[in-house]
Amino acid sequence: KQEVTQIPAALSVPEGENLVLNCSFTDSAIYNLQWFRQDPGKGLTSLLLIQSSQREQTSGRLNASLDKSSGRSTLYIAASQPGDSATYLCAVSSSGYSTLTFGKGTMLLVSP
């Protein structure tokens, strides 16, 4: 069974810092990995999608990398801002599974 782990569970940083969120998965036979953002009590907003054949994807201040063989992905946020405060979720779409498997998320707080 695919399992996804996100470390750390919570992170607090001052504005302007660069930061890295980690995601690991147990079964490397994935189609893709997706990073989402969730604001409190709200829906999930897709940030980046990395196909299994790709190594990284970038969108603005966000960069996500994928190392399929080691079962790891990182989300890099450059020059963090208070508006980045949210929970970040990692999810994988795996071969043989008909569902996205989610990690439990990293709750990020960026203080002014």
Add this chain to the structure above:
Amino acid sequence: EAQVTQNPRYLITVTGKKLTVTCSQNMNHEYMSWYRQDPGLGLRQIYYSMNVEVTDKGDVPEGYKVSRKEKRNFPLILESPSPNQTSLYFCASSPWAGTKNTEAFFGQGTRLTVV
């Protein structure tokens, strides 16, 4: 605009009173699914559908029903809600899960409270 629309956004109901949460997508996606999100447990899949008239159980299907009569709609039915079904529910859609470009799109969520 590509979107997944859930209704209602908030619902308080009493134990045993049947309810339906609707979900509609405008992207012609084959695959739709329902998740519930609970503190400490993360997102867990309830049911999914690979196409019209094709549905199957996810990880936590007990107490729920679904139907897929049209490609765009995938309602979640609670025949006899109980307090342990109090949760935040999400509907999602994506192109067929077997393709590579399976970016998932999520609705805004339905906060359900069963008293």
